[in-house]
Amino acid sequence: MENVIEIENLKKSFNGSEVLKGISLTVKKGENLVVLGKSGQGKSVTIQCVVGMIEPDEGSIKVLNKEINELDEQELKDIRGRIGFLFQHAALYDSMTVRENLAFPLKRVLKVKDEAEIEQRSVEALEAVGLADAIDKMPSDLSGGQRKRMGLARTLIVKPEIILYDEPTTGLDTITSKEISRLILSIREKYKASSIIITHDMSCARITADRIVIMNDGKCIAEGTYEQLENSSDTFINSFFKI
Amino acid sequence: MKETITLKIKDLFEDIGNQATFVGSFFRNIFRNGFEWNELIRQCYLIGLKSLNIVLITGFVLGFVLTLQSLPTLQQFGAEGYVPNMVSISIFREIGPVITSLICAGKIASGIGAELGSMKVTEQIDAMDVSGANPIQYLVVTRILACTFMVPLLVLFADAVSLLGGYVGTSTAGGMTAALYFSKSFSSLVFSDFFPAFIKSIFFGFTIGFVGCYKGFKANKGTESVGIAANSAVVAASVWIIILDAVAVQLTSIFVYNQ
Numbered sequence: 001m002e003n004v005i006e007i008e009n010l011k012k013s014f015n016g017s018e019v020l021k022g023i024s025l026t027v028k029k030g031e032n033l034v035v036l037g038k039s040g041q042g043k044s045v046t047i048q049c050v051v052g053m054i055e056p057d058e059g060s061i062k063v064l065n066k067e068i069n070e071l072d073e074q075e076l077k078d079i080r081g082r083i084g085f086l087f088q089h090a091a092l093y094d095s096m097t098v099r100e101n102l103a104f105p106l107k108r109v110l111k112v113k114d115e116a117e118i119e120q121r122s123v124e125a126l127e128a129v130g131l132a133d134a135i136d137k138m139p140s141d142l143s144g145g146q147r148k149r150m151g152l153a154r155t156l157i158v159k160p161e162i163i164l165y166d167e168p169t170t171g172l173d174t175i176t177s178k179e180i181s182r183l184i185l186s187i188r189e190k191y192k193a194s195s196i197i198i199t200h201d202m203s204c205a206r207i208t209a210d211r212i213v214i215m216n217d218g219k220c221i222a223e224g225t226y227e228q229l230e231n232s233s234d235t236f237i238n239s240f241f242k243i
Numbered sequence: 244m245k246e247t248i249t250l251k252i253k254d255l256f257e258d259i260g261n262q263a264t265f266v267g268s269f270f271r272n273i274f275r276n277g278f279e280w281n282e283l284i285r286q287c288y289l290i291g292l293k294s295l296n297i298v299l300i301t302g303f304v305l306g307f308v309l310t311l312q313s314l315p316t317l318q319q320f321g322a323e324g325y326v327p328n329m330v331s332i333s334i335f336r337e338i339g340p341v342i343t344s345l346i347c348a349g350k351i352a353s354g355i356g357a358e359l360g361s362m363k364v365t366e367q368i369d370a371m372d373v374s375g376a377n378p379i380q381y382l383v384v385t386r387i388l389a390c391t392f393m394v395p396l397l398v399l400f401a402d403a404v405s406l407l408g409g410y411v412g413t414s415t416a417g418g419m420t421a422a423l424y425f426s427k428s429f430s431s432l433v434f435s436d437f438f439p440a441f442i443k444s445i446f447f448g449f450t451i452g453f454v455g456c457y458k459g460f461k462a463n464k465g466t467e468s469v470g471i472a473a474n475s476a477v478v479a480a481s482v483w484i485i486i487l488d489a490v491a492v493q494l495t496s497i498f499v500y501n502q
Contacts, residue, residue, distance in 0.1 A: 081375035
């Protein structure tokens with residue numbers, strides 16, 4: 001199957017401290033790749049490099065067959081329009097209502113002008129995440145789980161080909177975490193999007209992953225399905241799966 | 244010690260470079276497709292109309308106090324009839340633009356710095372950026388232009404209300420009729436009193452918007468940086484207004500009054 005993301009030998013340092021020491025990974029079309037690892041191992045930095053938020057020191061990142069580091073400003077904007085990014089705390093625009101949050105990328109990225117189409121797509125995105133009745137609320141009126149759903153709706157509204165999830169279940173209770181994880185899975189079915197999911201939550205990894213990559217000390221040290229890694233004889237890898 | 248100084252100088256030049264890049268991206272984005280007219284109008288409302296009360300009160304008190312303070316001195320020389328002339332010229336040329344802009348720096352630059360700083364800290368600006376939208380065009384261009392348009396208008400309102408304050412001050416001290424007061428005020432004003440002051444208030448407005456946006460965008464992660472952004476925006480905008488005013492006064496003296 002075709003690769004939509006290809007990362008090769010990615011290196012990045014901050015103030016002399018090497019965070020990424022040669023990451024290589026691929027994501028296939030329609031695949032959910034979960035990236036596991038302790039805090040500070042560079043998982044979030046990796047996906048920020050994928051969307052060009054951070055420029056790597058070395059290495060290659062190909063997204064949808066385009067080398068991210070070689071794109072000009074407009075080309076980067078165009079490719080970003082095909083990628084969705086769900087931030088850890090959803091990053092909702094807090095001065096706008098849910099409706100305006102959803103209309104924002106439609107008007108500015110997809111240049112949709114027709115108000116009826118904007119309304120229809122907003123409702124559709126909210127229904128996909130089970131938040132249809134929240135359209136006129138302000139972000140401050142939403143609970144933690146609802147904010148994540150709302151962030152997901154804003155990501156989905158542009159129908160991205162790739163979705164990058166930065167710790168989608170952090171700060172949520174167990175039941176809501178499972179709901180969000182199932183939602184991620186249903187979104188893959190509905191939108192046929194490929195995803196990288198950064199998480200610490202093993203329940204989220206088990207529900208969503210087609211394949212898991214484990215990062216440690218700035219490198220990918222293991223790769224496989226949930227079951228393969230769960231039965232690994234390596235004590236470090238195994239430690240993620242033990243309760 | 245030497246290393247600290249070297250580091251500070253390096254930081255200073257880096258900051259100057261960043262500001263130059265920021266102002267460059269502002270001008271580039273004004274002329275890009277997809278100008279945010281609705282947001283510009285909203286910002287004009289927030290920056291202009293919402294600052295009007297404080298500007299009017301300050302303007303009125305300025306004229307009132309200036310009159311009451313100068314009246315006894317002028318009376319000693321039998322020159323109390325010149326109070327309207329003195330008040331109108333000093334308000335229109337200098338005090339109106341500078342004090343109004345300093346008030347705006349306190350209210351508007353801090354507001355913009357805190358708002359954008361908070362958006363930066365909560366990753367809202369990053370979210371706009373990675374979605375393919377243009378945060379400079381939506382957040383920065385609209386705010387700087389709104390400040391550049393609205394601060395000169397606020398200065399005009401403050402000038403007008405200052406004259407009214409001056410009249411109230413004169414009449415409290417048992418002075419002259421309204422017709423005489425305003426007639427004297429306007430007869431002493433010429434175009435060269437008004438125009439350079441208006442031009443410099445445009446620059447003051449730009450500075451307030453630019454500094455607020457730059458400090459907000461520069462906020463790094465952490466809630467503390469939001470407070471720092473708001474605070475440093477007020478300080479930097481105020482200092483820049485005073486520096487620009489000194490330059491403007493020199494230029495006006497040379498080119499307008501030929502001194």
